Amino acid sequence: MNYPGGAKKNNSNNSSDSIISKLSHKNRGMTLENELNLSNEYYREIDKAFIYKKPTPIKITKVDYPSRDKAVIKEAIFTIPSTTDYNGLYKGKYIDFEAKETKSKTSFSLNNIHLHQINHLRNIYNHSGIAFIIVRFTTLNETYLLMVKDFLDYIDNNDRKSIPIEFFKDKAYIIKDGYMPRIDYLKVIDEIIGG
Amino acid sequence: MNYPGGAKKNNSNNSSDSIISKLSHKNRGMTLENELNLSNEYYREIDKAFIYKKPTPIKITKVDYPSRDKAVIKEAIFTIPSTTDYNGLYKGKYIDFEAKETKSKTSFSLNNIHLHQINHLRNIYNHSGIAFIIVRFTTLNETYLLMVKDFLDYIDNNDRKSIPIEFFKDKAYIIKDGYMPRIDYLKVIDEIIGG
Numbered sequence: 026m027n028y029p030g031g032a033k034k035n036n037s038n039n040s041s042d043s044i045i046s047k048l049s050h051k052n053r054g055m056t057l058e059n060e061l062n063l064s065n066e067y068y069r070e071i072d073k074a075f076i077y078k079k080p081t082p083i084k085i086t087k088v089d090y091p092s093r094d095k096a097v098i099k100e101a102i103f104t105i106p107s108t109t110d111y112n113g114l115y116k117g118k119y120i121d122f123e124a125k126e127t128k129s130k131t132s133f134s135l136n137n138i139h140l141h142q143i144n145h146l147r148n149i150y151n152h153s154g155i156a157f158i159i160v161r162f163t164t165l166n167e168t169y170l171l172m173v174k175d176f177l178d179y180i181d182n183n184d185r186k187s188i189p190i191e192f193f194k195d196k197a198y199i200i201k202d203g204y205m206p207r208i209d210y211l212k213v214i215d216e217i218i219g220g
Numbered sequence: 221m222n223y224p225g226g227a228k229k230n231n232s233n234n235s236s237d238s239i240i241s242k243l244s245h246k247n248r249g250m251t252l253e254n255e256l257n258l259s260n261e262y263y264r265e266i267d268k269a270f271i272y273k274k275p276t277p278i279k280i281t282k283v284d285y286p287s288r289d290k291a292v293i294k295e296a297i298f299t300i301p302s303t304t305d306y307n308g309l310y311k312g313k314y315i316d317f318e319a320k321e322t323k324s325k326t327s328f329s330l331n332n333i334h335l336h337q338i339n340h341l342r343n344i345y346n347h348s349g350i351a352f353i354i355v356r357f358t359t360l361n362e363t364y365l366l367m368v369k370d371f372l373d374y375i376d377n378n379d380r381k382s383i384p385i386e387f388f389k390d391k392a393y394i395i396k397d398g399y400m401p402r403i404d405y406l407k408v409i410d411e412i413i414g415g
Contacts, residue, residue, distance in 0.1 A: 075343050077303055082275040083293060098278060098296040108272055112307065117348030119314040148270050153312035 057126050057161045057168070057208075061111065064206035068115075074211055076113030076120055082106050108145045109156075115211060118218075119154040121146065122210075126161045132187040133160050135180070143180065146173045155218065159200070159210060162190065169197035170213045252321050252356045252363070252403075256306065259401035263310075269406055271308030271315055277301050303340045304351075310406060313413075314349040316341065317405075321356045327382040328355050330375070338375065341368045350413065354395065354405060357385065364392035365408045 061078070068074040087100035109123040123146070125137045138158070149156040156173035175196040179188055198213045256273070263269040282295035304318040318341070320332045333353070344351040351368035370391040374383055393408045 069343075072343075072346075075340070075347060075349075080275040080277040080301075083278065083296075096298055098293065098298070101278075101293040101296060103291055103293070106275075114314040114316070114344055114347050114349045117314070119309040119312070121309070145270070148264075148267075149309055151267075152270065152309050154270075154309045 055207075057124050057159070060207040061124055061159070061210075064208045064210070065111075065113075067206040068211065074113060074115035074120070076111060076115065078110050079106070079108070079112070105139055105141075107141060109142055115155075115214070119149070120214075121149045121154050121156045122159060124159040124161075126163050128162075128164050129187075130162065130164050130190070132189045133162075133193070134187045136186065143177075147177055150174060150177065155214060157214075159208075160193065160197075165190075168200045168202075168208065169193045170200055170210055171197040172217065250402075252319050252354070253305075255402040256319055256354070256405075259403045259405070260306075260308075262401040263406065269308060269310035269315070271306055271310065273305050274301070274303070274307070300334055300336075302336060304337055310350075310409070314344070315409075316344045316349050316351045317354060319354040319356075321358050323357075323359050324382075325357065325359050325385070327384045328357075328388070329382045331381065338372075342372055345369060345372065350409060352409075354403075355388065355392075360385075363395045363397075363403065364388045365395055365405055366392035367412065 058078070065074075065076045065078070068076060082104045083098075083101040084104050085098050085101045087098070089097045089099050091097065109121055111124065112119070112121040114120065123138060123142055125133070127133050127137065146156045146158075150173045158171050158173070158176055159168065160171065161168040171193060176188075179192055179196075198217070200208055200210050200213055203209050253273070260269075260271045260273070263271060277299045278296040279299050280293050280296045282293070284292045284294050286292065304316055306319065307314070307316040309315065318333060318337055320328070322328050322332065341351045341353075345368045353366050353368070353371055354363065355366065356363040366388060371383075374387055374391075393412070395403055395405050395408055398404050
């Protein structure tokens with residue numbers, strides 16, 4: 026799900042399918058979000074991990090109640106999320122991460138992640154949760170998992186507003202494309218934490 | 221936040237404040253949800269735990285993009301949540317729970333909790349997460365924390381569609397009203413898991 030800042034379209038459209046499609050698919054082909062959702066579904070099906078994407082936070086400003094069981098939101102706006110998009114449970118451990126795509130071939134702009142999301146990741150790290158970011162460089166077709174410790178090390182020691190891809194190559198872990206699951210990020214976590 | 225099945229109002233209203241108020245406040249006074257949100261905020265402020273209520277899941281069917289930064293949802297419906305409302309991290313452990321109010325003085329109807337929420341709680345329990353339900357009997361002004369093991373024991377061994385209050389009195393833990401935080405449910409968790 027794209028947030029307002031990332032919205033590219035500049036039109037109004039009442040066709041539900043195309044709208045949902047525009048909201049959900051930033052690029053052609055399957056988005057990182059869709060692949061992660063399918064991967065998480067697969068993890069649940071094989072009873073491996075219970076990790077979900079949180080619903081997109083909105084503020085409802087108008088609702089219709091045509092009948093007791095049918096509430097229809099007639100107006101709402103997207104709000105800035107307080108936390109990361111994904112969290113859950115794996116091997117008794119708390120998992121928390123944010124996932125982002127970038128078209129850049131050279132760096133990942135920190136504008137992609139809200140300050141309170143960074144603070145949230147720092148809190149999770151400080152309290153022994155397993156926290157990371159997944160970044161896909163779509164043009165390069167490379168997907169990285171960067172543990173939050175390294176992510177924070179960069180932020181705390183650099184004034185740049187972006188992380189160069191060299192840092193990912195050096196500190197992050199490549200997640201190879203797969204079939205089932207498409208993005209086997211827990212395999213990387215196993216390697217890191219010694220599963 | 222009430223879901224469609226719990227919606228009591230049968231009208232249409234464009235005043236945002238009153239609508240939000242009707243959506244959020246099932247009863248007069250502060251709802252269990254609001255008290256839990258304040259308690260979780262307090263836990264975060266004192267760096268004790270990072271537990272959040274998930275946003276209400278909706279399906280967007282119509283969106284306007286008047287400009288690049290302003291997306292306005294023009295139509296959406298509430299959808300059934302896949303998981304519980306609350307999860308997060310406490311002392312390195314994964315916490316997951318559902319919270320419900322009932323006006324009944326004698327029992328808690330299982331209609332209040334969706335089957336896939338029960339399945340979700342079972343998965344969390346099986347994978348060593350800390351899972352429970354918080355139930356407030358509003359008429360009695362009694363709030364209970366029932367660990368998921370006992371909750372599942374009841375469901376798996378009874379055909380009744382409700383849990384009698386005697387079961388809560390026997391197996392659950394009373395959460396006393398407090399000031400900061402209002403609902404100190406982590407104190408109960410500490411007692412149970414030996415914090």
